[in-house]
Amino acid sequence: ADSMPEDFVYLRDVDPSIQQDMRYAGPHNFTGAPVPGYGAPECVLVRQAAEALKKVQAALKPKKLSLRVYDCYRPTQAVDSFVAWAKEPTDPAAKAAWYPRLDKAALFPDYIATRSGHSRGATLDVTVTPIGAADPPPEGKSCIAPQDAHAPDGSLAMGTTFDCFDTKANTDTPGLTPIEIENRALLSAAMQAQGFANYPFEWWHYTHQPEPYPDTYFDFPIRPRPSGGSE
Ligand SMILES: C[C@@H](N)C(=O)N[C@H](C)C(=O)O
Numbered sequence: 001a002d003s004m005p006e007d008f009v010y011l012r013d014v015d016p017s018i019q020q021d022m023r024y025a026g027p028h029n030f031t032g033a034p035v036p037g038y039g040a041p042e043c044v045l046v047r048q049a050a051e052a053l054k055k056v057q058a059a060l061k062p063k064k065l066s067l068r069v070y071d072c073y074r075p076t077q078a079v080d081s082f083v084a085w086a087k088e089p090t091d092p093a094a095k096a097a098w099y100p101r102l103d104k105a106a107l108f109p110d111y112i113a114t115r116s117g118h119s120r121g122a123t124l125d126v127t128v129t130p131i132g133a134a135d136p137p138p139e140g141k142s143c144i145a146p147q148d149a150h151a152p153d154g155s156l157a158m159g160t161t162f163d164c165f166d167t168k169a170n171t172d173t174p175g176l177t178p179i180e181i182e183n184r185a186l187l188s189a190a191m192q193a194q195g196f197a198n199y200p201f202e203w204w205h206y207t208h209q210p211e212p213y214p215d216t217y218f219d220f221p222i223r224p225r226p227s228g229g230s231e
């Protein structure tokens with residue numbers, strides 16, 4: 001079906017304090033353009049996952065930290081567009097920024113899935129950011145470039161930026177600085193406490209378990225949130 005199932009929600013309706021930087025709805029992603037199926041910059045998830053994220057957010061608040069989501073439910077048409085993107089000629093500037101040490105073909109399946117858990121509705125890409133921190137746009141530098149206390153988008157330094165397709169993004173990769181290790185552990189502990197499991201290739205990718213739709217890959221497009229919310 002083309003419409004959002006009843007047990008999917010807009011994260012904004014469950015917890016408007018969680019920051020959303022929905023990269024695939026705009027040009028600041030590895031493809032350089034808005035991705036098919038993302039008709040609005042909104043995080044959509046199955047309700048259980050959204051409610052669990054709200055609990056993670058509450059646990060971070062005393063530390064003056066907030067979650068920031070980059071991707072949530074992903075329609076299968078978007079996944080298919082990633083596969084099509086991989087067959088197009090490589091843009092050297094995009095490669096230098098997002099996958100400096102791998103060729104496009106090598107990104108599948110570890111860093112980009114041809115059938116993604118995101119399409120099942122309980123998976124999301126997330127980082128942690130100080131509450132009230134400035135939110136400058138991404139700079140387009142190499143995603144594996146050294147970071148100070150913060151990544152270029154103001155979030156906590158995790159060793160790479162979001163969607164950095166590189167071994168340095170592997171959650172337990174060697175060679176991180178102590179603060180990067182601490183920040184990844186902080187995210188991981190907060191998420192695990194509410195039932196999220198990390199994907200070891202990408203420090204930002206988490207799935208809430210058990211999944212309500214373990215075998216269903218949805219393709220409804222993400223539409224603007226109805227005014228007044230869905231609750
Ligand atoms: C593309 C990246 N954000 C991601 O989510 N990768 C995993 C492997 C996926 O595509 O499911």
Ligand SMILES: [Zn+2]
Pocket residue numbers: 071118123124125204205206
């Ligand atoms: Zn992901």
